[in-house]
Amino acid sequence: MYKVLIVDDEFFVRKGLIGLMAWSKLQFEICGEAENGKQALDLIERLTPDLVIVDIRMPVLDGLELIQKVKAEGEHQPLFIILSGYPDFSYAQQAFRYDVSDYILKPVDEQELTATLKKIANMLNQKQLLSITREKPLVETVIESLLQTEPSEQVMARIAHALELPLSSSYTYIIAEIQDGLPQGEIDYFPALQASLQRYFHREGQPLLVHVRAYNQYGFIVPQLLDEQSETERTNYAKLLDMLERELATTIALFIGHKASHLKQIAHSGSSAEECLNYRFAAGLNGIFMASELLELPLYYFDVDEELHSKLIYEIEANRKDGYNSAIDAIFIVFQERHFAQGAVTNTIRRSMIAIINIIRQLEGDEKDLRWLDELLHWQMKYRNLKQLKHVFLHFIGEAAEYITEKRGEKSEGSIEKVKKYIDSHYKENIYLKGIAAEFHMNPVYLGQLFRKNYGVYFNEYMLSLRIEEAKRLLRQTKKRMYEIAELVGFQNADYFATQFEKLEDMTPTDYRNKMTGKK
Known part of the structure; x- marks a missing residue:
């Protein structure tokens, strides 16, 4: 500054x-x-x-x-x-x-x-x-200037002389991200990283352009890889990654920009390395994210499908470990296969957390009782790959499922019987699934699926059958008008009542009454 x-x-x-x-x-x-x-x-x-x-x-x-x-x-x-x-x-x-x-x-x-x-x-x-010297290079200024602007020929000549680097050569900007599961800056990897890179590129005792970035990241500009002519780029970077992980004793990801043919053109390589960060959750890249392979692939910026989300919440409410583990596996496979951007992953995790917190609050619980809540809320500060995120998410989900079961205070089967008795007693009123779910402190999706599992019909189908059976009784035993019967059995609209009646009985309410009373 x-x-x-x-x-x-x-x-x-x-x-x-x-x-x-x-x-x-x-x-x-x-x-x-x-x-x-x-x-x-x-x-x-x-x-x-x-x-x-x-x-x-x-x-x-x-x-x-x-x-x-x-x-x-x-x-x-x-x-x-x-x-x-x-x-x-x-x-x-x-x-x-x-x-x-x-x-x-x-x-x-x-x-x-x-x-x-x-x-x-x-x-x-x-x-x-221009004040750079070989003994004391202003590395931060050099890198930031090269990444932000294209320096003059005079400045470039001075940099190249001080760092003993050729101007017209192959250079690449790389972001090395430390994925140690610790907060930013907890361990200073800079000295070890710099020493390892100097050895790898045979530059012991000579300056190498390495600088500290945010989020446990280090950026560096590297010359042509030693074995570039004989092996593929990915193979060479795999060797570099293996050496760095071994010497720094931690998990690392490399985000590798496009090659520049001249040192002063490194800004393009830097911007493409930054773009590679968006692909950190793509499948099968084994810690090496190369702009040459990735930047043509479209990123996915939306949420997971509603069906997957609903299945996860249902299995959590049912406290079925195999079920919610399977749902989480499916969600994380989608993250990788569709190339979810980091923002889309964050939104999916947040959506699940909000749904779980709402269930807990309906049960008059406190989400702060969950030990893994804070860890998941701030996962981006510590966890930087899908394996780490999935580990935290699984712990949170498992803890939340147990907590919800404990707060509900009874088995699902007992609860669903009470729900059915409530429907049987109140079906003539203007009741609906969401309201009943709130009454029994359940998630509406979970309640609907649980009801169908236990009774073989959907909630709405069961409600309709109760109302139509009562309507048939009234049609047989009273002389009430159609709009009166519709209102008495819980329909707000007489035409809608007639439509639903005909759908179930294959005749209109009037035809049914005539048939039952012997009228033609």
Whole structure:
């Protein structure tokens, strides 16, 4: 990050400028504020900012005087951007005489300032790169600059000389992801990784471009693989992966970008390696994810099919270990075969968790009682492959199934008998599966499947048969009108009642009444 000092005599202008920009995304951070040029002089020497953004008119010492004084006397020489409320050519002319980086009029336009900051960040990157020496390379700056911009020929020549690397050669950016099942940064693998790579590429004692990324990842730029001419790329990377896992004593995945034919073109290799991260759950890749093999394959961004999800929830409610294990196996096979993107995997896991939590809450339980809940909620912080995720998911599901059974406090068979008795007593009312499920603290899908398993018919079919049988009794024994009978047996609409009656009895309610009473 490059440091920025804001200098303006108006408090709200300073705060507005600080809040206007996403500074960190542009490689900058605010290191201080000053309300006049004199304060700024002291802060420049003390804080050594890389960039000073200064108002042109201020009390005590104005912006131009500050720049003049720093240029003439300062030990530290930052870059300057001038802000001015005066579109006066003479001011701008004088400012550029002092070699300021830009002259921006107030009110500040976000896009204009963003473009200026990007230009300055690139300039500072190039400046740092030019200071590289073989003894002390600025590795982080080198890699980040190569991945973000295409440096000038002068800078590239200096990098190549310092690192003893040819410019025109085959280079690849690789992301090595440590999959140790531990939170980010718990173990520092950087020294061991760097040493292993230096040995593998025969560069002991020489610089190698390796840097630390987020999420337990390390990025590095590698030259042509040693056996590239004699073996396939995948075979060579398999050897590299095997060596790294053996020497670092942990599970690792390699995400390998496209080859670049020149060191300054490594940004394309870096972006393609980033894209490979989306394929981490694809099948059969054995820890080696290559852009050349993967990036033409479509990713799946949706959820698993409703049938699979419903089966899992049903088996959890029934607390059948073989059943929910089988459902989980099927879900994880789908993840791999359809190339689920990480977001789609996350959504599927979250959907199952929400369904389980809702069941627990209906039973007046507390999901926080589940020891594996927090582990699964934050799985992305520790678990980075399907095997690890599946292990955590299985533990959570098993614990949740036992908890739900315990909270329900009785066997499923006993519960379903009570449900049937409830239906038999209330079928004339406006009852429905979801409402009954809530009454008995069950998931509606689970209840529907359990009812059919025990009684051989679907819930709706059983309800309809009860209502039609009662309607037949009323048709035989009373002279009530059709709409009255429909309402008495639980139908809200007389036409719908007539349609359903005819479907089951192959005759209309009127024909049935006539037949039963002997009328023609």
